[in-house]
Amino acid sequence: MPKRKKLLPAKTEHPSEWYTTVVKLADLADYGPVRGTMIIKPYGYALWERVQAEMNPLMQAKGVQNAYFPAFIPHSFLQKEASHVEGFSPELAVVTHAGDEELEEPLVVRPTSETTIYNAYASWVQSWRDLPLMMNQWCNVVRWEKRTQPFLRTSEFLWQEGHTAHASHSEAKAMQQWGIDLYAHIYRSIFAIDGYVGEKSTMERFAGANSTLTFEAMMPSGKALQAGTSHDLGQNFSKAFDISFSTKDDSIDYTWQTSWGLSTRSLGALILAHGDDDGLVLPPRIAPTQVAIITTAPQSDTQSAFARQLLAQLTAANVRVIYDDRDDERFGFKLNKWEVKGVPLTIRLGDKEVESNLATIKARYGGEQRQFAVDDQFAIAVTTWLEEIQAAMLAGSVAAKEAATREATSYDEFTKLVQQHGGFIKVFWEDNPATEKQVKEATHATSRCRLPDSSEPGIDFVTGKPTKQQWLFAKSY
Amino acid sequence: MPKRKKLLPAKTEHPSEWYTTVVKLADLADYGPVRGTMIIKPYGYALWERVQAEMNPLMQAKGVQNAYFPAFIPHSFLQKEASHVEGFSPELAVVTHAGDEELEEPLVVRPTSETTIYNAYASWVQSWRDLPLMMNQWCNVVRWEKRTQPFLRTSEFLWQEGHTAHASHSEAKAMQQWGIDLYAHIYRSIFAIDGYVGEKSTMERFAGANSTLTFEAMMPSGKALQAGTSHDLGQNFSKAFDISFSTKDDSIDYTWQTSWGLSTRSLGALILAHGDDDGLVLPPRIAPTQVAIITTAPQSDTQSAFARQLLAQLTAANVRVIYDDRDDERFGFKLNKWEVKGVPLTIRLGDKEVESNLATIKARYGGEQRQFAVDDQFAIAVTTWLEEIQAAMLAGSVAAKEAATREATSYDEFTKLVQQHGGFIKVFWEDNPATEKQVKEATHATSRCRLPDSSEPGIDFVTGKPTKQQWLFAKSY
Numbered sequence: 001m002p003k004r005k006k007l008l009p010a011k012t013e014h015p016s017e018w019y020t021t022v023v024k025l026a027d028l029a030d031y032g033p034v035r036g037t038m039i040i041k042p043y044g045y046a047l048w049e050r051v052q053a054e055m056n057p058l059m060q061a062k063g064v065q066n067a068y069f070p071a072f073i074p075h076s077f078l079q080k081e082a083s084h085v086e087g088f089s090p091e092l093a094v095v096t097h098a099g100d101e102e103l104e105e106p107l108v109v110r111p112t113s114e115t116t117i118y119n120a121y122a123s124w125v126q127s128w129r130d131l132p133l134m135m136n137q138w139c140n141v142v143r144w145e146k147r148t149q150p151f152l153r154t155s156e157f158l159w160q161e162g163h164t165a166h167a168s169h170s171e172a173k174a175m176q177q178w179g180i181d182l183y184a185h186i187y188r189s190i191f192a193i194d195g196y197v198g199e200k201s202t203m204e205r206f207a208g209a210n211s212t213l214t215f216e217a218m219m220p221s222g223k224a225l226q227a228g229t230s231h232d233l234g235q236n237f238s239k240a241f242d243i244s245f246s247t248k249d250d251s252i253d254y255t256w257q258t259s260w261g262l263s264t265r266s267l268g269a270l271i272l273a274h275g276d277d278d279g280l281v282l283p284p285r286i287a288p289t290q291v292a293i294i295t296t297a298p299q300s301d302t303q304s305a306f307a308r309q310l311l312a313q314l315t316a317a318n319v320r321v322i323y324d325d326r327d328d329e330r331f332g333f334k335l336n337k338w339e340v341k342g343v344p345l346t347i348r349l350g351d352k353e354v355e356s357n358l359a360t361i362k363a364r365y366g367g368e369q370r371q372f373a374v375d376d377q378f379a380i381a382v383t384t385w386l387e388e389i390q391a392a393m394l395a396g397s398v399a400a401k402e403a404a405t406r407e408a409t410s411y412d413e414f415t416k417l418v419q420q421h422g423g424f425i426k427v428f429w430e431d432n433p434a435t436e437k438q439v440k441e442a443t444h445a446t447s448r449c450r451l452p453d454s455s456e457p458g459i460d461f462v463t464g465k466p467t468k469q470q471w472l473f474a475k476s477y
Numbered sequence: 478m479p480k481r482k483k484l485l486p487a488k489t490e491h492p493s494e495w496y497t498t499v500v501k502l503a504d505l506a507d508y509g510p511v512r513g514t515m516i517i518k519p520y521g522y523a524l525w526e527r528v529q530a531e532m533n534p535l536m537q538a539k540g541v542q543n544a545y546f547p548a549f550i551p552h553s554f555l556q557k558e559a560s561h562v563e564g565f566s567p568e569l570a571v572v573t574h575a576g577d578e579e580l581e582e583p584l585v586v587r588p589t590s591e592t593t594i595y596n597a598y599a600s601w602v603q604s605w606r607d608l609p610l611m612m613n614q615w616c617n618v619v620r621w622e623k624r625t626q627p628f629l630r631t632s633e634f635l636w637q638e639g640h641t642a643h644a645s646h647s648e649a650k651a652m653q654q655w656g657i658d659l660y661a662h663i664y665r666s667i668f669a670i671d672g673y674v675g676e677k678s679t680m681e682r683f684a685g686a687n688s689t690l691t692f693e694a695m696m697p698s699g700k701a702l703q704a705g706t707s708h709d710l711g712q713n714f715s716k717a718f719d720i721s722f723s724t725k726d727d728s729i730d731y732t733w734q735t736s737w738g739l740s741t742r743s744l745g746a747l748i749l750a751h752g753d754d755d756g757l758v759l760p761p762r763i764a765p766t767q768v769a770i771i772t773t774a775p776q777s778d779t780q781s782a783f784a785r786q787l788l789a790q791l792t793a794a795n796v797r798v799i800y801d802d803r804d805d806e807r808f809g810f811k812l813n814k815w816e817v818k819g820v821p822l823t824i825r826l827g828d829k830e831v832e833s834n835l836a837t838i839k840a841r842y843g844g845e846q847r848q849f850a851v852d853d854q855f856a857i858a859v860t861t862w863l864e865e866i867q868a869a870m871l872a873g874s875v876a877a878k879e880a881a882t883r884e885a886t887s888y889d890e891f892t893k894l895v896q897q898h899g900g901f902i903k904v905f906w907e908d909n910p911a912t913e914k915q916v917k918e919a920t921h922a923t924s925r926c927r928l929p930d931s932s933e934p935g936i937d938f939v940t941g942k943p944t945k946q947q948w949l950f951a952k953s954y
Contacts, residue, residue: 030601032546032547032549033551033554034547034550034551037549038547039546039597040545046543065519065523066523067516067518067519068522068635069509069517070511070515070633071619072514072570072619073511074511077510092574093549093574094572094573094574095571095572095573095586096573097570098570099569099570099621099622100567109548109572109586119510124507139617140616140617142548144575145576155575156548328606
């Protein structure tokens with residue numbers, strides 16, 4: 001039986017082939033029948049369900065309520081906010097016929113739901129007592145893309161979109177920050193991926209927002225991935241959709257709004273950030289299966305009984321554990337299978353382990369092997385190790401981010417760094433769509449996010465003029 | 478402040494106005510901007526999340542895995558199964574343009590996903606070892622309807638659709654039964670709604686199925702509601718999509734398939750079945766909020782402290798409980814608000830309760846009021862009462878179903894029963910699309926499901942010929 005991992009190209013040499021192959025081999029996804037669409041298979045969907053399970057309680061604690069808004073948006077709705085329609089028009093899928101008739105007004109399949117949600121908010125909000133209004137939906141959205149890749153960029157994807165309306169700009173700004181902090185938490189604590197939080201440039205911000213905060217993560221390929229965004233929409237949509245309210249002191253004002261979204265794209269980041277030449281490497285907190293138990297002889301009753309004993313102990317300790325008792329796959333095949341799937345720990349049991357009441361366990365991340373006695377401390381030893389791995393993976397990501405962040409003080413230095421290393425390049429630069437476009441056309445790099453201003457001015461790497469603004473640039477997915 | 482419930486028409490006198498008003502007043506849903514679509518508001522969506530929370534573990538235990546398949550289906554896919562395309566064609570929404578271009582092949586927004594899922598299954602199934610293949614997705618679907626009503630019939634709705642492929646017909650039949658048993662469990666145990674399980678007639682079965690099992694519930698209006706269906710697809714789709722596999726004895730066969738779905742329509746049944754002139758009445762197991770604590774004086778610190786003590790005790794006992802501490806709504810307004818929302822128990826606290834360490838609690842269903850001492854048995858008393866209510870509501874539904882089931886031995890008797898009572902009418906009838914069409918046109922009643930055959934033949938109420946087949950007929954939503 002061939003080693004499955006031999007089917008996998010080396011990650012550093014063939015990053016793109018490695019990516020599409022690992023998505024298939026680990027059974028995460030398959031291509032859909034329509035160009036640019038994907039099928040999220042159970043193992044991939046289980047990752048998304050983990051994201052939902054982590055985010056839902058945090059949103060609920062904040063008072064954000066889940067709801068569901070229609071997928072179809074009247075075309076005229078998008079036109080109510082000028083920059084919004086300009087940004088999304090090229091990517092729209094349009095329903096022109098329904099129920100065997102041509103529609104009077106074409107319907108757009110939601111690329112994002114600001115317009116349809118804010119149209120509803122307008123009828124729900126009357127008084128400051130109705131605020132803040134904070135809703136979230138988990139749904140599918142459609143953005144027709146020319147070049148697609150599973151998870152990273154697909155014509156249809158899944159996401160959550162939070163939409164909030166507030167009585168004051170300061171409250172909306174705090175909410176915008178809360179949104180990006182939520183994503184930073186999900187990435188750092190659950191995905192074990194570090195990144196930078198900062199504001200987007202004028203060119204890169206969301207169509208319809210006054211300001212976009214982003215969490216930007218660096219992938220091993222040297223390209224950045226915009227991993228989640230949170231927008232201060234100001235009063236742009238509340239004015240376009242007439243979401244007005246009577247204030248505490250009985251005047252009339254428009255609401256201040258935010259929206260924020262995290263999509264199945266995040267799973268692309270997870271695959272890219274941690275995977276290696278043997279397949280996926282999943283951090284324990286996101287892993288659908290944290291521990292796989294494999295016996296050297298599936299037919300052995302004593303091995304099987306021992307495996308079930310471990311399964312019961314770990315399940316009781318809330319470990320997501322599987323005993324792989326398939327009788328048509330050999331031991332080595334199973335080891336490879338769970339390795340490709342990136343399961344954090346595999347417990348390997350043979351007659352020696354049964355006799356000595358030991359569990360031999362190997363970590364996917366780092367490859368360390370340990371032996372534990374199977375006693376009443378066993379489950380604690382395993383959960384402690386899972387936590388260690390989670391922390392070590394995050395530490396690795398922090399170190400990788402720092403190593404991949406370089407400074408450029410001139411345009412020449414900048415282009416050399418883009419070509420030689422990729423990664424984040426820290427520069428003095430004054431936000432300017434014209435110079436950003438120029439940089440993008442010459443180098444394919446764009447601004448990723450703004451860093452805190454320098455106390456002393458430096459030299460804008462494009463214009464040569466003094467500025468205190470500091471930005472990270474990179475090529476991106 | 479006006480009593481909210483006074484806004485509600487009497488349920489028996491104006492069932493349709495009652496329904497649309499209670500949906501609005503209880504904050505379950507609102508109309509979407511596109512004809513026939515709805516916005517599921519947080520309180521309505523929380524009901525759906527309860528359905529998901531109940532069904533997911535049961536599906537998982539059966540080995541059914543959650544996944545996600547694309548919303549867009551190439552138009553040609555639907556044409557591969559003749560009766561499937563015929564059944565769904567009149568209801569399709571069609572995307573003809575995307576990314577600023579006209580598409581070469583129009584895309585259908587899924588009305589159901591047999592075709593796109595089985596196209597994938599064809600490439601995933603090779604051997605009997607790949608079977609059974611059992612997947613489920615929670616998603617939105619679109620069926621363009623002429624006449625719509627929130628939850629009961631909307632152009633876009635949410636549902637789960639399970640799709641399984643098996644190596645034998647007997648295994649598929651068992652799975653079809655499992656699907657309908659799952660729905661019967663959800664309705665009876667969670668929704669406290671009894672109903673009949675049986676097979677659909679040739680006219681009423683799913684387009685593309687050999688057999689459809691249905692759970693049919695009777696609404697107080699005298700109209701039946703098809704509450705969930707499970708289909709034996711035979712080899713219709715496996716032949717259309719070439720899902721073939723090598724059997725254990727090395728021959729080639731097509732898979733045997735089932736699909737089964739339960740939608741947000743079920744929430745319409747929940748509203749109709751239990752609601753009364755004062756609003757919703759929710760069974761405790763489905764209620765997003767099981768207990769609402771209301772104090773007579775929101776400004777009173779001692780009342781508030783006592784309320785928080787009860788909140789903590791009930792929360793610790795896993796009761797879904799809210800302390801309504803809004804300071805802009807009066808006691809009576811809050812009582813009405815939670816009454817309209819159908820919360821099973823409301824705890825009313827005044828100074829008397831604080832002084833005597835008692836909780837005065839009123840049940841929404843039945844209206845009984847009880848007093849409990851707030852001691853270490855308090856939470857148990859409350860959870861026991863919630864269970865009692867759940868059981869009493871189901872018993873009420875069983876009795877209502879029986880009272881609404883009548884027998885007709887002739888066509889005349891049948892039409893009289895349809896006109897005078899509605900409800901289920903039990904008849905001898907031989908499944909026949911021609912005679913069913915005739916009955917439908919004359920009375921608006923259709924067959925709802927087949928009952929077990931009679932041991933002795935009776936007289937077909939339409940043709941007068943002898944038959945052992947027994948069926949339930951009714952008007953339906």
